[in-house]
Amino acid sequence: MTTATKTTQVYRVYIKATPEAIWQALTDPEWTNRYGYTGYAHYDLRPGGALQVVPNAEFKAQAVQHGVPVPDVVVDGEVIEADPPRKLVTTWRMLMDPALAEEGFTRITYEIEPQQGGGSCSLTLVHELDGAPGVASLVAGEHEEQGAGGGHAWVLSDLKSLLETGSTLAG
Amino acid sequence: MTDDEELHSVFRALADPTRRFLLDLLFARDGRTLTELESELSMTRFGVMKHLKVLEEAGLVVTRRSGREKLHFLNPVPIRLIHDRWIDKYTERRITTLIDLKNELENPS
Numbered sequence: 439m440t441t442a443t444k445t446t447q448v449y450r451v452y453i454k455a456t457p458e459a460i461w462q463a464l465t466d467p468e469w470t471n472r473y474g475y476t477g478y479a480h481y482d483l484r485p486g487g488a489l490q491v492v493p494n495a496e497f498k499a500q501a502v503q504h505g506v507p508v509p510d511v512v513v514d515g516e517v518i519e520a521d522p523p524r525k526l527v528t529t530w531r532m533l534m535d536p537a538l539a540e541e542g543f544t545r546i547t548y549e550i551e552p553q554q555g556g557g558s559c560s561l562t563l564v565h566e567l568d569g570a571p572g573v574a575s576l577v578a579g580e581h582e583e584q585g586a587g588g589g590h591a592w593v594l595s596d597l598k599s600l601l602e603t604g605s606t607l608a609g
Numbered sequence: 610m611t612d613d614e615e616l617h618s619v620f621r622a623l624a625d626p627t628r629r630f631l632l633d634l635l636f637a638r639d640g641r642t643l644t645e646l647e648s649e650l651s652m653t654r655f656g657v658m659k660h661l662k663v664l665e666e667a668g669l670v671v672t673r674r675s676g677r678e679k680l681h682f683l684n685p686v687p688i689r690l691i692h693d694r695w696i697d698k699y700t701e702r703r704i705t706t707l708i709d710l711k712n713e714l715e716n717p718s
């Protein structure tokens with residue numbers, strides 16, 4: 439048992455959509471603002487390109503209401519591999535909270551696999567969280583009761599709902 | 610698989626105590642090999658493999674290769690989907706009840 443395996447989280451969801459539609463929902467800022475934590479994810483989709491997630495006005499207003507200051511960029515990272523519409527690998531750092539930002543860059547891999555028979559794809563999210571126990575707990579949804587959202591499982595459930603029904607679970 | 614078949618395979622997988630125990634093991638420490646999981650159970654390797662296969666088919670366990678090892682991860686998404694689906698239903702019902710109440714109070718017949 440290596441340390442890496444203990445700190446890796448794996449999520450998979452099956453979505454009735456094309457690989458292209460799922461890819462767009464993951465990488466187009468207008469789409470990323472429509473589900474989960476919302477916010478505009480700007481990817482420069484080439485190795486070494488930047489990732490920046492910019493919160494929307496509503497998210498900022500809500501956070502201010504709860505007395506949480508919001509930085510202009512809430513998540514940043516670097517694109518390691520972009521193979522549309524099948525695979526995206528980036529580093530990923532949470533900037534909403536100074537202690538979490540201090541944990542530094544983690545690594546996220548998205549894989550999109552069309553299923554036999556067509557009509558649906560699996561979307562697998564692998565989050566390598568070495569040295570980032572706080573981020574690990576956040577993305578596992580352990581702070582949902584405190585209003586921090588349900589982490590990756592919640593985001594993927596919401597994404598599935600958006601792509602299959604045209605609306606999110608909250609909306 | 611249709612949504613209903615998916616749901617059925619999740620509930621079927623969860624109906625067995627050994628399979629729930631395997632999920633508990635992965636919840637406590639994720640990314641384990643078959644050998645590691647087998648050592649926690651008084652069952653043949655083949656028996657454990659069969660249970661893991663049912664969990665994999667239900668999407669509750671996802672395997673990843675790491676070098677020569679095959680690691681098993683707990684995938685919480687299928688349970689989340691059930692949660693969201695039912696919570697949604699109850700929320701909707703509560704809202705409908707409130708609308709009914711509002712109509713009743715505003716339009717006494």
